[in-house]
Amino acid sequence: MRAGGAGCPAGLLLTFGWLLLVGLQALQAVNVTAAPETGGGRDGENESEVDEEAENDSDVSENEAQGEPEEEVQNKTIVKEVEFGMCTVTCGVGIREVILTNGCPGGESKCIVRVEECRGPVDCGWGKPLSESLESVRLACVHISPVNRFKYMWKVLKPDQQPVILANDSAVLEVQRELHPMAFECDTLDNNEIVASIKFTVYTTNELQMRRTSRPDTDAVLVFVLTIGVIICIFVIFVLIFIIINWAAVKSFWGVKASTTEIHSEMSSMRYKDSTSLEQSPTDMPGHEDDALSEWNE
Template structure:
């Protein structure tokens, strides 16, 4: 009996252990399924969100582009317009301003961007000295700052001869006056290229004094002529203004004058007719001679 009881007890314990093992396996399987289901749900939600974003993106027209910041758009839309100022010289080398007419900072209508070099014809003709007195004269070549950027070639000009190259290579030349006038020429070179050429005449002391005495007379005549011309122009302007302001009175005056002229012309014509009729002889009257002849024949 005891053996049978022990066997039954062992079988019962084995059955309980098997049931416990089966229950544990079932619970683990349930947990795994729950985890898997939650993962599937999250993946489904992500896929739905992606689909919604794709639909929203597809609703945007193709010709529209993503919005850009306003500053970048303004910088891209502003078209900068540039114009150039007048060159400081009409020949040789000078400078000019580069002016921005659109896109200036602060809403200004125009602003200077930079200053650049400008060039004109090489030959500058005859120039005037920087300064002069009765003993010496100072001449200057055509150049812009910086002065040492260019090379200068001074030459003494002689008629029917080759020019004499001087040793001075600076932009300024000091000359003492001689007993006869002299002519000088200066070539301004940039990278061994002549960019400007100017000539000077250095007069003698007596010639300079003579020119200084003659110049005031010519200046006085020029000033007198200009003054008379300005006065005449002002008078004409005032007359025109008076006529415009008093146009009705002027019109009536000229009308009365024209009518008086017409009456006078008519009277003169009537007097002329009367005088011609009195001066005319009877023989000049047509038909009288023929009538007399016909009566005589009868």
């Protein structure tokens, strides 16, 4: 009985120990499975943080992308703040200045950016020769530098006839004077488009001499008139300056002159009164004589 009773508690202890080991192993397995789950949560948090950082980076890039166009727009507005100078010609083709009014270097209010081409009406009417003598005349087409950029077409104009195109295609044409006056026309072409047209009249030698002799010498007269006008203006200015500087003396002088005129006027008035009184005294005398005679008769 004791041997059997002693064997039972030993078996129970072994069974309890085995169950305890099994329970510990099960607990360890549960802890191992839980650890990956917690690690997965941390990975999710890291992934969410990465996504937020990516979103922030995208927002920053969008802001930068929005900022760059604004800067470009500002730069464009600065470039557009320009003025255009006057064209060097009133017809044909010329040049003008492009002036920047904002953003000039050195704090200047205005600065010249570039020089560009400008155009006016094509027809320039009748022009003057470049140079002339009694034998020949040099005519020039309308153009700007560089001269070889354009094409030139010279024509001889005849009344009631088609123009005759000349072989000369340069910008300057030299013509010898003939027995009859002649008319020439030059067309300036840019890309086969007429941008300027000008006409000239070439007179004969006799006509040129007659025009020179019959032309009044207005230049000398104009110079003389302008000189006299300038001298008079300078004299008036000096007189005004002298009066302003010596105003007190001028005022006293005019006061003395005014007083003398008043004295003269008073003296003249007194003389007039005396003369009138003398004129009236003879008329009064007969009356007194009559009274005396009447008293004597009585």
